[in-house]
Amino acid sequence: MASQGSKRNEIEKLDREYTLGTWTRQRDFDPTQVVDTDGPRLVTADGSSILDFSSQYVCTSLGYDAERVSDAVADQVRTVPYVTPAWSTEPRARLSEMLAEITPGSLKKTFYSTSGTEANEVAIKMARAYTGKHRILSRYRSYHGATAASLSASGDPRRVAQGPDVQPQVPGMVKGPDPYAYGSSLDPDQSLEYIDEMLKLEGDTVAAVLVEPLVGSNGVLTPPDDYLPRLREIAHDHGALLICDEVMTGFGRTGEWFASGLYDTVPDIITMAKGITGSYQPLAATTVTEEVAEFFEDNLLNQGHTFAGHPTACAAGVAAIETYREENLLENAREMGEYLKSELESLAERHPSVGERRGVGLHQGLELTRSETERVPFERREDKVSSRRTVLDEVSAHTLDQGVYFYTSVNTIVVTPPLTITRDHVDEALGVLDEALERSDAAMDG
Ligand SMILES: Cc1ncc(COP(=O)(O)O)c(C=O)c1O
Structure with a gap:
């Protein structure tokens, strides 16, 4: 989806040239242009539609149609x-x-x-x-x-x-x-x-x-x-x-x-x-x-x-x-939260690299591990401020390629969709995550 590096469009080049990015070495700053939104989805300049299961760092709880x-x-x-x-x-x-x-x-x-x-x-x-x-x-x-x-x-x-x-x-x-x-x-x-x-x-x-x-x-x-x-x-x-x-x-x-x-x-x-x-x-x-x-x-x-x-x-x-x-969004957060939680639990059962599911309602996360028996993180705390590409980055890059955005932080895939989501959105997002977690399973020790 995203235009990156040499594939940047004119706006992305301009932005990159004159804007300083947050929390990053500027060499790693590579923003993708968003041109439109639709419910819980972002539309990027290359026409990709991305289901946003981050709510943009837990901001856009109402989606984009309020x-x-x-x-x-x-x-x-x-x-x-x-x-x-x-x-x-x-x-x-x-x-x-x-x-x-x-x-x-x-x-x-x-x-x-x-x-x-x-x-x-x-x-x-x-x-x-x-x-x-x-x-x-x-x-x-x-x-x-x-x-x-x-x-x-x-x-x-x-x-x-x-x-x-x-x-x-x-x-x-x-x-x-x-x-x-x-x-x-x-x-x-x-x-x-x-x-x-x-x-x-x-x-x-x-x-x-x-x-x-x-x-x-x-x-x-x-x-x-x-x-x-x-x-x-x-x-x-x-x-x-x-x-x-x-x-x-x-x-x-x-x-x-x-x-x-x-x-x-x-x-x-x-x-x-x-x-x-x-x-x-x-x-x-x-x-x-x-x-x-x-x-x-x-x-x-x-x-x-x-x-x-x-x-x-x-x-x-x-x-x-x-x-x-x-719009009864608190009730929806409770209902969808229960569904999301049970679907995440079954992902955790299927994927040995998922160490623990945590969270309440639509504030959920999966912590990954290299080891089937104990917590051995793929991503160290200091990686949050390093340029090292971690296994979690690969998992989220894969989901993004398939049109679903999750953000990751300190060894955890954060799952925080807008409060407006439906079961179909959960099924779509977790179907893509299911496939992406094969990458972390494959990267486990032994
Ligand atoms: C729990 C918590 N407190 C404070 C902040 C800081 O908020 P802001 O980025 O709006 O300054 C954040 C940002 O993500 C946060 O998650």
């Missing part, structure tokens, strides 16, 4: 395209009210920004101000964003790649273990005890425990049901807030509005982006409990962005939530 959202954006652009955050607009007020409705428990007030990164930066700043403490405890297998504090809080290989001499870490970031049972030395219970111990040993100087309730790009790690409520209790016992980063898991991906709702847990702060508008507009949000919000009645909230609460982005947010509701 007319209500496109219309809301167009209408807003024609009436009030922009005012600074000091002014009020109907879409911002309505969206804030809707977020209070769909977030769990007493979460009520929202601070807006434009990326998941910023949403987490604000959450960290608020937790520090609220508790008067500075340390943030996050986990090794996590990604919270690209700028100084959010990247320092991430355990992702991209933090390590930055190097301490190029970008020193923001002080006060400590890392705990993950709820990752497969091939790991600590089981999820022990990892919780370890975090409890860490909070004790840090002498109650921790402002917040920051976690993705279901880890996304660091391996789709799925905790046991009692993990998140116990983590909240442990954090609170040590006077720390619980911040749930729901940038990937928010907005119905797991079949609940937020993954914290899956585990009946009310975090003190939830951060979100991506699905909030189905990515029809860039928008992110940090929603806090009434108690945290109350603190800032008399204390300075020392943060702001020119585009905070941008009217067209908020209009997209309102229309997106209406679309999730009217």
Whole structure:
């Protein structure tokens, strides 16, 4: 499908010449031009139609036919395209009210920004101000964003790649273990005890425990049901807030509005982006409990962005939530999630290179292994920032050639289609993946 290297078209050449690519050595930057979209599919300049089982890094949860959202954006652009955050607009007020409705428990007030990164930066700043403490405890297998504090809080290989001499870490970031049972030395219970111990040993100087309730790009790690409520209790016992980063898991991906709702847990702060508008507009949000919000009645909230609460982005947010509701997309995520899960389980049974299936709803992943008896990854953590072509790259290149896109990350094939998919889409995508996994089976040891 894609035009690459010497086969680049004029636009791809132009783009390559004048644009710097993200998270890559520029030599490896080779973007394919997308000219159209159709439901859950992308159409590229060479006429290929690609079924997108990544939702573009878990962004386009509504697929590409959400007319209500496109219309809301167009209408807003024609009436009030922009005012600074000091002014009020109907879409911002309505969206804030809707977020209070769909977030769990007493979460009520929202601070807006434009990326998941910023949403987490604000959450960290608020937790520090609220508790008067500075340390943030996050986990090794996590990604919270690209700028100084959010990247320092991430355990992702991209933090390590930055190097301490190029970008020193923001002080006060400590890392705990993950709820990752497969091939790991600590089981999820022990990892919780370890975090409890860490909070004790840090002498109650921790402002917040920051976690993705279901880890996304660091391996789709799925905790046991009692993990998140116990983590909240442990954090609170040590006077720390619980911040749930729901940038990937928010907005119905797991079949609940937020993954914290899956585990009946009310975090003190939830951060979100991506699905909030189905990515029809860039928008992110940090929603806090009434108690945290109350603190800032008399204390300075020392943060702001020119585009905070941008009217067209908020209009997209309102229309997106209406679309999730009217099209019963959470229910579809639950139903299709069950079907997808059982089909992935049967792939795992057929292919010895699939070590473990993990995930909930339409947030699924397959971790591959070289060995039939234990976890021996094909892709090392550092490969996320290397140019080495791994077996997982070959598997996803094969599916792409056959018209289905999956993204891979840290030895895991991530399976996160739009919430609008049908059983036919699942059958089509997994039929192609089934064939592609023969490559990883063939690459196994012995
Ligand atoms: C869990 C999580 N948090 C934060 C971010 C950062 O969001 P953004 O890329 O919008 O800055 C991401 C991005 O993928 C993410 O997956």
